[in-house]
Amino acid sequence: MRPGTGSFTEFLAAAEPHLLPQRPIDPYSGPAGSGPDVPHATTIVAVTCADGVVMAGDRRATMGNIIAQRDIEKVFLADSHSAIGIAGTAGLAVEMVRLFKLELEHYEKIEGVRLSLDGKANRLATMIRNNLGAALQGLAVVPLFAGVEDSFGSRGTAPMPATGPGRIFSYDVAGGKYEEHDYFAVGSGSVFARSALKKRYRPGADLATAVRYTVEALYDAADDDSATGGPDLTRRIFPVVVAVTTTGAVRWSDEAVGAVADAVVTGRMQNPGG
Template structure:
């Protein structure tokens, strides 16, 4: 281990771990990964940047494995990552991705561009391909505020992935996970290019509500337990997690509207 610690540093923390202790990489931990799977993640751009939200349910077959899992994280100061798929492996990949971005910044003295972050995450997902083919797939969603964008109004960007590490820029909004089909349908109806922060929060929460209405693996807001989606924004001022109290008000407003129009 000592010769790796004293060797010239690489800007990739993942490459360092692969050389020094490959058994610590997420794909090597797959045999110990938990069975539960995390589901639906949605993201949408708005006037100030981008918002990402994830429901709180993890499932193991037909059982609810966890009611309050967190699937949306700040990757660094200006980007967000959401996970769907095998929960144990997905969380390990997110942790490694966070350290990867921090390590690059320390070695190079500057942050990766948003495209660079998207490429690094694609490499990590590609490294999990063998396990994905055995059922331990991880499908993330990356969103962030692009500091290099010529127009701040269009600086919010979203990237989706496939299990082989394919990276795909998305326009306006996107969703992944078992409830993504229903969530995307809601996003198509609700999203507008002039959304402000309040409007964007309502859109993503309502999209998750629609997903939960039709997909049993997606958890809806649980007012009794006070469990609401994890919602985060990325803007020119950085990443921010939306306060549960604010989400509670949005959820109650949505429920009141649905109660008035139960067939909608």
């Protein structure tokens, strides 16, 4: 109970290290970079807009040439004004997201204030860097982080409205952090998603238009990448969409995203190329 670091990971490493999600990988279990055959999550897109930023992810997880899961969730609320999407090894990525959310809560409880958006992005970079050993064995985690600046008052005061435009941060497997502008995508279908966004993106679009951009980009990614799942109209499985604005981060309902997906699919019936 003595005062210490504001990092939950460092606290847990000292108090109960066995509870950390990272596990040592036996370097002699196989050739470098091979890794076990585990589910992988793909494609995440993020788009800035006049109100903030929108992040969306498809619902498919693959294990080699097998569809491991059709309705996995890859986009999460990190806190009240940020979102995180995962690509890479699904199990490790989900554990990293849970630990990251605990990090943000722990810091606020210990320090009495919230981390800035840059501070959150830097903390996530450190967590990715700590997973480098597993990444070299083929268990890489490459998230996408986005949000708006959360202006929180000094210790003991009420939170103030968030200000500033939406921002997007991408990472590499070594923990390198890069701020992206306007839009970005990660995952196996990211090349196709970014190509679609390059044609469709318009600065200053409203929130509904930005959501349409992300759904169309994921549709195009699924059209060319077998590891990316498009809207499943039969099972009613649609992308997970999170909108982060100055009033907070909100996950769109399946019904709302489904209406956008239905409109996109209907349009592609007339013009398959978009």
